[in-house]
Amino acid sequence: MEPLNIVGNRVIRVDGRAKVKGEALYPQDIYLEGMLYGKTLRSEKPHAYIQVEIEEGEKTPGVVKILTAKDVTGQNHHGVLFKDHEVLCSERVRRIGDPIAFVIATSEKAACEGLAKIKVRYTELPAVFDPVEAIAKDAPKIHGESNIIYHYRCRKGNVEEGFKNCHVIVEREYKTSMVDHAFLQPEAGVAYWDQEGNIVVCAATQYPHFDQLEVAEALGLPKEKVKIINPAVGGAFGGREDITLQIHLALGAYLTGKAVKAVYSREESFYAHAKRHPIIMRYKTGASKEGKLLAMEATLIGDTGAYASWAVNVMRKAGVHATGPYEIPNVKIDSYAVYTNNPFCGAMRGFGATQVPIASEQQMDILAQALGMDPVRFRLFNCFRVGSETANGQILHESVPLERCIEAVGQRLFHGLR
Amino acid sequence: MKKRGKGMAAAFYGTGYGNGFPDVSTAKVQMNNRGQVSVCIGATEVGQGAKTILTQIAAEVLGLEMKDIRLLCEDTDTSPDAGTAAASRQTYNSGNAVKKAAEALKNILLERAQKHLELPSAHGLAVEDRQVYLKAYPKKRVHFRELVGEEPIRVEASFVAQTTPVDEETGAGAPYWPYTFCCYGVEVEVDTETGIVEVVRGVCAQDVGRAINPELIEGQIDGGFAMGLGYGLMEDLHLVQGEIKHNRFANYLIPTALDMPELEKMIIEDPESTGPFGAKGIGEPVMIPVAPAILNAIYDAIGIRFYEIPVTPEKILAAIRKRKKEGNCGNDFER
Amino acid sequence: MVHIRLTVNGKTYGLDVEEGVRLIDVLRDQLRLTGTKEGCGEGECGACTVIMDGRTVNSCLVMAFQADGSDITTIEGIAKGGTLHPIQRAFLEVGAVQCGFCTPGMVLSAKALLDKNPEPTREEIREGISGNLCRCTGYHKIVDAIALASSYIRGGKEDGTS
Numbered sequence: 001m002e003p004l005n006i007v008g009n010r011v012i013r014v015d016g017r018a019k020v021k022g023e024a025l026y027p028q029d030i031y032l033e034g035m036l037y038g039k040t041l042r043s044e045k046p047h048a049y050i051q052v053e054i055e056e057g058e059k060t061p062g063v064v065k066i067l068t069a070k071d072v073t074g075q076n077h078h079g080v081l082f083k084d085h086e087v088l089c090s091e092r093v094r095r096i097g098d099p100i101a102f103v104i105a106t107s108e109k110a111a112c113e114g115l116a117k118i119k120v121r122y123t124e125l126p127a128v129f130d131p132v133e134a135i136a137k138d139a140p141k142i143h144g145e146s147n148i149i150y151h152y153r154c155r156k157g158n159v160e161e162g163f164k165n166c167h168v169i170v171e172r173e174y175k176t177s178m179v180d181h182a183f184l185q186p187e188a189g190v191a192y193w194d195q196e197g198n199i200v201v202c203a204a205t206q207y208p209h210f211d212q213l214e215v216a217e218a219l220g221l222p223k224e225k226v227k228i229i230n231p232a233v234g235g236a237f238g239g240r241e242d243i244t245l246q247i248h249l250a251l252g253a254y255l256t257g258k259a260v261k262a263v264y265s266r267e268e269s270f271y272a273h274a275k276r277h278p279i280i281m282r283y284k285t286g287a288s289k290e291g292k293l294l295a296m297e298a299t300l301i302g303d304t305g306a307y308a309s310w311a312v313n314v315m316r317k318a319g320v321h322a323t324g325p326y327e328i329p330n331v332k333i334d335s336y337a338v339y340t341n342n343p344f345c346g347a348m349r350g351f352g353a354t355q356v357p358i359a360s361e362q363q364m365d366i367l368a369q370a371l372g373m374d375p376v377r378f379r380l381f382n383c384f385r386v387g388s389e390t391a392n393g394q395i396l397h398e399s400v401p402l403e404r405c406i407e408a409v410g411q412r413l414f415h416g417l418r
Numbered sequence: 419m420k421k422r423g424k425g426m427a428a429a430f431y432g433t434g435y436g437n438g439f440p441d442v443s444t445a446k447v448q449m450n451n452r453g454q455v456s457v458c459i460g461a462t463e464v465g466q467g468a469k470t471i472l473t474q475i476a477a478e479v480l481g482l483e484m485k486d487i488r489l490l491c492e493d494t495d496t497s498p499d500a501g502t503a504a505a506s507r508q509t510y511n512s513g514n515a516v517k518k519a520a521e522a523l524k525n526i527l528l529e530r531a532q533k534h535l536e537l538p539s540a541h542g543l544a545v546e547d548r549q550v551y552l553k554a555y556p557k558k559r560v561h562f563r564e565l566v567g568e569e570p571i572r573v574e575a576s577f578v579a580q581t582t583p584v585d586e587e588t589g590a591g592a593p594y595w596p597y598t599f600c601c602y603g604v605e606v607e608v609d610t611e612t613g614i615v616e617v618v619r620g621v622c623a624q625d626v627g628r629a630i631n632p633e634l635i636e637g638q639i640d641g642g643f644a645m646g647l648g649y650g651l652m653e654d655l656h657l658v659q660g661e662i663k664h665n666r667f668a669n670y671l672i673p674t675a676l677d678m679p680e681l682e683k684m685i686i687e688d689p690e691s692t693g694p695f696g697a698k699g700i701g702e703p704v705m706i707p708v709a710p711a712i713l714n715a716i717y718d719a720i721g722i723r724f725y726e727i728p729v730t731p732e733k734i735l736a737a738i739r740k741r742k743k744e745g746n747c748g749n750d751f752e753r
Numbered sequence: 754m755v756h757i758r759l760t761v762n763g764k765t766y767g768l769d770v771e772e773g774v775r776l777i778d779v780l781r782d783q784l785r786l787t788g789t790k791e792g793c794g795e796g797e798c799g800a801c802t803v804i805m806d807g808r809t810v811n812s813c814l815v816m817a818f819q820a821d822g823s824d825i826t827t828i829e830g831i832a833k834g835g836t837l838h839p840i841q842r843a844f845l846e847v848g849a850v851q852c853g854f855c856t857p858g859m860v861l862s863a864k865a866l867l868d869k870n871p872e873p874t875r876e877e878i879r880e881g882i883s884g885n886l887c888r889c890t891g892y893h894k895i896v897d898a899i900a901l902a903s904s905y906i907r908g909g910k911e912d913g914t915s
Contacts, residue, residue: 007478007695010633012845013470014484015463019853020841020860022788022828029787046660096660129660154589175726177654182672184792184800184854184888207502209460212494228494234790234854235888236464237645238504266793270665275655316437316584320593325430333589341660347504349645350702353431354709358727361427361710365717375714379428384599392584394592399698401688402428405601405623408684409426413603413621465852465889633848640891641851667797667886675879675892 015232024232027203028188028263035190035259036064038252039111040245041101041118042271043093046306046341047127047140050093052100056117062110065256066118067102072251074220078243080210080346082308084143087218087247092125094142095306095341097271102248104260127341131303132280134340142306142339149304150312152319154333156391162295162330166286168370174281174359178303181276181348185234186269191249192259198225201250204233206240218247219254226250238347242309244272274309274346277302277337279318281359291373293328293382300335300356302345309346311337318352323391324360325402326382331391376410419610422618423719426603427710431703432594434507438583441507443515444498444576447476447523451570453548453562455480456488457519458496461512462503466701467634471509472516474630475694479520481545498574506598506699507579509630513694514577522573530565580692596690598698599625602643602707604679606715610738613731615651615716620681624704628689628696639683639704644673646708652728757821761786762830770817777801777812779820780827788828788857792886799885802858803827809865809884828857831864839905840864840898849898851889859885863899872903 018024043050054066069076069090076090077083089098101118105111126140133139134147141147163169189203199219205211208228216223233240245262252260264272284297300318304311319335348354368378383403388396435441445459457476463469473489476482491497500512524545531550532540535558542553551559584591605619622639629635652671656663664670689696709727717723722737754769761784770779780786780803789812792800796811803812804826831838837845840863850856859882866873866881873881878899879892887895 002695004478004695005481006474006484007630008628009474009631010848011470011474011484011631013467013634013848013850014473014489015469015853016845016850017837019850019856020837020844021832022786022857024853025787026790026854028791029781031782031785096662127660129657152584152589153587154584155587156589172725176649177727178657179649179653180655180670182653182667182670182888184798184852184886185790186792206462206464206504208462208492208494209499210502226494230462230492232853233462233464235852236462236503237888240464241502241504263791266667266795266798267665270655270662270670313435313437316593317432319589320432320436320584321430325428325599342657343655343660343662349642349705350431351505353429353702354646354649354706357427357429357706357710358713361429361707362713362717362723362725365425365714366723375426379426379601383428384430391589392593393590396597399596399625399627399688399690399693399696400599401625401686402430402599402601404686404688405599405625405684406426406428408623408686409601409603409621412682412684413424413426413605413619467851637848637851637890637894640893641889642891644891645888666795667793668795672886672888673891674883674886675896676883678879678892681891681893 026185026232026234027190030190030202032190032192032259035261036104036106036256037108037111038248038260038262039103039115040099040248041115043096043098043100045093045122045124046096047125048093048122049091050089050100051121053119054101057103057114060110060114060117062106063103063114064106065104066114067251071255072218074218078214078218078247079308080242080310081312084307095343097343102252104252104256129340129342131301131338131340134338142341147339148336149308149339150315150337152316152335154319154331154391157330159295159297159330159332163286166294167289168367169284169286170363170366170370171284176278176355176358178278179276180270181237181239183235183237183239186264186266187244187272188263189245189249190259190261191253193253193257198227199250199254200227200229201246202229202231203246204240205230206236211243211246214243215247215250219250237349239273241347242274275343276348277304277314277345279355281356283359283363285363285367287367287371291371291378291381293326295330296323296328297332298322302337303340303342304337305340305342305344307344309344314352318356320392321353322356322360324357325384327384327388328391376406376414379406421608421610421719422605423715424603424605425711425714425718426601427707427714428601429703429706430597430599431706432597433510433699434505434579434581434594436581436594438581441501441511441579441581442576443500443512444574445515445519446498446574447519448570448572449523449566451563451566453486455482455486456490457516458490458498459500459512459516460494460497461491461500461508463491464503468503468508470634471630472512475513475516476520479517480524506701509697510693510699511577511579513697515575517694518575518577519573522575523571526571527562527565531560534560534564596693596698598700598703600703600707602711604711604715606712606719608716608719608734610720613734615729617647617679617712619679622681623684623686624700625686625688626700627693627698628687629685630697632685635685635700636683638700640681642704643681643708644678646705647677648673650709650712650727650729654728755818757817759820760824762827774817775813776815776817776820779817780812786827786829790854790857799862800855800858802861802885804861804865809862828860831860840902843898843902843905847894847897847901849890849894855885855887859895863902867903867906871907875900
């Protein structure tokens, strides 16, 4: 490797000094003169038609305006892949926590009081919470004709033949839970008009340029009229990929002419952003007597809840990584993303590739035990190396130091290769 | 009784959006006549260290110190689109964009230096200490300020990652590049009276391509380990009819300082030719092997395999009770 | 409205506060000391930790009137002018900071710990920060930083210079 001066060093992080002094500015730390406060009214029902009455709310002292779907000046939608979220729900809610109205008031207290006076009449619809039930033909539909959003298929070799040659075959079903990013900084933001007549949104986001497009489209403005400022971000882990309060704030500032700020409570944060997809994983894996993996079949069913977010990409990534880092000549993988009325799921650290090893790596240990092989050796025997081909037929032609990683753990933890 | 067990898990992770989707990062680099450099790139600092890594890359290319470079990522007006701070892609993608832009700027400096120093060629010119000099005859040198006029030098460069869509019927293709590899092992202690699983030791061998900043990599491994530990043993939103029952930190438990074991962290380097200085993304891979390694270790400790996470103390106790009742020998394969 | 007197980072304030206002609201909204962070609002995460009369408190759980007459140290009062406190310096040096949102609370918990126990074991450090959640760092480098800060302080390098 070429000798380098700065790359490779333990350089002190450039944003560290402001952070240890408490000077780093997160969106909740921004206070503007005369700014208003926003509070979001969210659905209490998982699946229902709604009728919203805001008159009493708007009469509340201090309330400046209550935004509902009717107030959205551009397209009432957003979404990283499909525009299946509404900025504010117009007729129907699809999960508990769907945003229905955004109350803007002179103080947070007044906003809360105004919010309490909004009446929502729910006409409940049948709901589905289990992704397997959601696949059934007669299941309640969340969007459109089918709850199946995506089906990833991987077919390599011939699994039937492969399993015929196996000495051991292990078949198990695994399940992961729905979890939250739990970044420490709850969502917050401020939006305002700048002197050039642009709408500025300060909020913590993972992708400011995409937020810019989403805000512009929802407000019906050219993207040049929208500016996103991304101050310090208090952790993200995938949970700040989808829009949460950005459009509400922008719309509030756009329509009232004033700066509008909102800060979510921890509880609201849990409802506002995407979750990690829980996946049901049915695995069948077989190996020869010598310990060579010969065939693997997996069905993955991912519950994306009420909105797609990154479901297609997550369940694709789950499918691509379902074999684990091993050469298997015969592979059949089906990975599905399914709508339900649960909280919506999207990106979270590992993005589908975190869920599948709960299954694939336990399969490896179960197989090793069945074969009477050491789990370190069994992995080394099958793992990717330079030149290996993945289940997709992709050639790993360089930088594949997996053997070194496995050997290192074998030596340090298991005291040498048993 | 407290029972100990060891387990491991290996993983791979493909960086980027993948599946043929254009994965682009753009950076603008500018130098004024005082030799000050600003790097504008819309790559979010979420805490992972993007600003530091990207500054290091620019400093390395231009032979400058960290303090000479100002990295701006916070404003869509000033910083070009660098894609999302996700998919472990900022070091790889945006790192490449910054490197390309900084190299383009350096080339302009070298060309101007060649003219200024009246040399027949730019070969053998290098940068250090805000100067361009001839390596074979270091006295031949010129300060950056002589090379940059009133008008700053501005360059922009983009990096586009390689990816193909996968075939809809067979999945055939090369969806992601590069892949990052890792293997983590843990030792656990399971209290069969309380059901509490304590992770007492962790060994983490993490491929990084090439380490841009080992301190930040270790920090990612630590944090990924904690998140993986929470995923395997604690975290669940506890949904009931679509309602999140665990919606506060009082009941949605994440690891505290008392839950974390000491970790042996091994940074494995094997440079990736398309990565900036050989680097690959690691932000997500560092979490992936943790929970499955813990599950394998729990089995090693008590002979019971868990097929659902999180493996809470209640689940451990229920499984132990069930085994006692059924008189299961605990051999997983003969389940 | 209630009138309270607070000494914050050595400066005394007389403040009129509304009922129901918490100490964190006074610090952030009235005094604009926004280094104190709110992560959960119910004393579970420790991001709002401040030192009140020598002891750490979750400022989201203390009502403003309860703080009347007390002496408060926030993250803004830790450094001496431009010089970082040894704890802050150690946090920087060993990479104990990532997103930074838990950092102010962590630094104050560390200070309260080291004020009482200048040479804590790693286990005691873990105990001392167990009320402060961090989602980024896995706590290791925070523990390292506090151990390092302890050696700085005991070595008499209180001003953080070496």
